[in-house]
Amino acid sequence: MPSPCDPQYAPVGDVGAALMMIDSRLKQVHGGKTEVDPDQQAMIDQYLASLGRKGADDLLQGACTLVYLFMKWLRSAYDNHGKDVIEYVVPNLVATMRMMPKSIPPETIPTMIGLVVAAGTGLSPNLWREQYGGWTKEEMNPLEATTFLLAEHINRLTDDPDFATRMVTEALSDADED
Template identity: 80%
Template sequence: MSSPCDPEHAPVGDVGTALMMIDSRLKTIHAGKTEVDPEQQEMVRQFAASLGPRGADDLLNGACTLIYMFMSWLRKAHEDHGKDVIEYVVPTLVATMRMMPKSIPSEAIPTMAGLVIAAGTGLSPNLWRQQYGDWTEAEMNPLEATAFLLAEHINRITDDPDFATRMVAETLAGADEAAGVTDTYDEYDED
């Protein structure tokens, strides 16, 4: 029986921009910076303000698509070792989120855990979330942090600091190629 939360019913959104934001955060952390550069933060704020409602929705859906892609990869990796992705990923993710009270208010953690569980069970995170009403402003940073933490988890598992970003970029490039789109995501294929 089909669920209204099946990924086939979900908008993909602006995965490229969402990936660029996550990649930027990953590079900042791997460069040893603990504070976000105020100039970078202002650029992101201005960029978000320039998106408008449609662009913001596309970016939000793109972040949810990243979460789905990351959890799909993690599910397959865990199943290959006879493990349950929910059992091994969600507790660590929640524990990490609880250590980030400035970025992730405690009331947002159950929603982010729900998104990850939905994705881990093959459901669309954005359609799962949509059941409970509109996104709130307080969920924006936690959503970005969730995608970031999943990407970082994949990078640690693979012992490759660019694996998650490269995996998505290659998938996007393959999808574009199959669709006959000539614009590529070469900036992520440097390694």
Template identity: 70%
Template sequence: MSSFYDPRYAPAGDVGAALMVIDSRLKAVYAGKSETGPEQRLLTDQFSASLGPREADDLLDGACTLIYMFMTWLRKAHEDHGKDVIEYVVPNLVATMRTMRRSVLPEAIPTMAGLVIAAGTGLSPSLWRKQYGEWTSEEMNPLEATAFLLAEHINRITGDRDYATRLIANALSSADED
């Protein structure tokens, strides 16, 4: 019996745009820019302002799809080593988010942990989240941070700073071919 939260019932959203945001953040961090500069903030503000309600929803769903895809990859990688992805990824994610006090409010951390746990157990993070109502503006930075931290974790595991981006880009290319 399939769950209402099965990913096949979830909208994929704009995975390409969500990936672009995360890849941009990864490149900035790897370049040694822990703070977003004025030029990057201006571009981000312009991009955000250009989104209508539909595009904003698609970007949110795209970020949730990224989280699902990253957690699926991490689950398989951990299972190959006889480890539980929830046990090894979630505590690290939560601990890191707790240090990100300016970007991630403490009250958003349980929701982000829930998204990751949902994805790690094969459920759609976006459908899981929707049961609690609409997204709040306070959840936008934590959502981005969650996708970013998962991508960075994958890159660190593989020793390749572009692996997570390539993983998704290859999956999108394969989907376009089908």
């Protein structure tokens, strides 16, 4: 019997918009910028404000879908080497998040790690999270950071700064063709 958190029951959301935001952050970091470009941030803020409630929910679900896709890829990669994805991803993620207290309040770390573990065990991160109530405003930056850190982990493993983004873009293109 499938779990109520099985990905088949989860909405996909706006994966394209979520990927655009993560790719923007990846390019910013790889471009050597430590501070957010105010013009770029203003544009992102304006875009987010224009979404409305439904669009914001779609973006949130898209970010959760990215967490799921990234963890699915990582699980496969680690399984191919006889390693456990949770053992190799979670400690690094927790340590990194703890170094970012302005962006990731310590009280949100357990939720973000729960999302990652849910995805790493084949469950929908969004459905797993919904069991505990609605998303909070304080969880938005940590969710973006979690998605970013997973993409960066994949990019480091593949030694390709665009691999995670390209992988999802190709999957979206293949889905459009079907």
